Amino acid sequence: MRENIDTQHFVTQWLESRTGKVPNIVVLTGAGISAESGLQTFRGAGGLWCGHRVEDVATPQAFIRDPVLVHQFYNERRKGLFGDDVASNPAHKALADLQQNWLGEVTIVTQNIDDLHERGGSDDVIHMHGEICKSFCTHCREKVEQKEDSSIEDICSSCGKKGSMRPDIVWFGEMPYDMDIIEMKLAQTDLFISIGTSGNVYPAAGFVFMATNAGAKTLEINLEPSMNAQIFTHGMYGTASTEVPRFTKALIEAVD
Numbered sequence: 001m002r003e004n005i006d007t008q009h010f011v012t013q014w015l016e017s018r019t020g021k022v023p024n025i026v027v028l029t030g031a032g033i034s035a036e037s038g039l040q041t042f043r044g045a046g047g048l049w050c051g052h053r054v055e056d057v058a059t060p061q062a063f064i065r066d067p068v069l070v071h072q073f074y075n076e077r078r079k080g081l082f083g084d085d086v087a088s089n090p091a092h093k094a095l096a097d098l099q100q101n102w103l104g105e106v107t108i109v110t111q112n113i114d115d116l117h118e119r120g121g122s123d124d125v126i127h128m129h130g131e132i133c134k135s136f137c138t139h140c141r142e143k144v145e146q147k148e149d150s151s152i153e154d155i156c157s158s159c160g161k162k163g164s165m166r167p168d169i170v171w172f173g174e175m176p177y178d179m180d181i182i183e184m185k186l187a188q189t190d191l192f193i194s195i196g197t198s199g200n201v202y203p204a205a206g207f208v209f210m211a212t213n214a215g216a217k218t219l220e221i222n223l224e225p226s227m228n229a230q231i232f233t234h235g236m237y238g239t240a241s242t243e244v245p246r247f248t249k250a251l252i253e254a255v256d
Helices: 007-017 031-035 060-065 067-081 090-101 179-188 204-213 240-255
Strands: 025-029 106-110 125-127 130-137 143-145 165-169 191-195 217-222 234-237
Touching: 007 240, 025 090, 025 204, 031 240, 060 067, 067 130, 067 165, 090 106, 090 240, 106 179, 179 204, 191 204, 191 240, 204 217, 217 240, 234 240
Parallel strands: 025 106, 025 191, 106 125, 191 217, 217 234
Antiparallel strands: 130 143, 130 165
């Protein structure tokens, strides 16, 4: 097991190395941070998504072949998001606090399709894989809030086309959202933090390489080392709800 960093020592040394400028931070979050809020992760044994084959519920071809099943699948996932036992956890709230109190720029990029970052207080989050609480029209691309069930009977409020609304999820074979913005932020960052990620899903697993090429320090916060842990300069291992608040508190106090 890779040893945890000395948080205070890391923060002090990092800030001293960035004398003369307010450092920028990019944070990537994955399924691990949402799992601590009671959400089931999509990906399971055998590549199944909540008991379904990926090919049946998470590809553009699946939506063309059986849109009823696809709508039903995401309706169930959406209902799970609003269960009584699901709420943002201390890690989400700590990142929102960092955004609000850091003098530099803090960019949160998430692979998660839930709204737990927003519930935790963050108002500027890049959802690279889409958002389960939104739908868009495949005909005119109009995007709308989707808190209730969706179906093939839905009519686009913009173009009036029936049956064209689909979940705003980046499916397999599709390009993640805002990659140009993400790559620009990584090229300008001084610290890259990856939280609750496996390190084997691309393109997100490659972000650490982009940050490294930009000269940034890189830190992963995970229950255990990820698939690409050796690429990161530092690591913190434990629950996100414990380690993230501890680290962000040290950052904020260091610049007060």
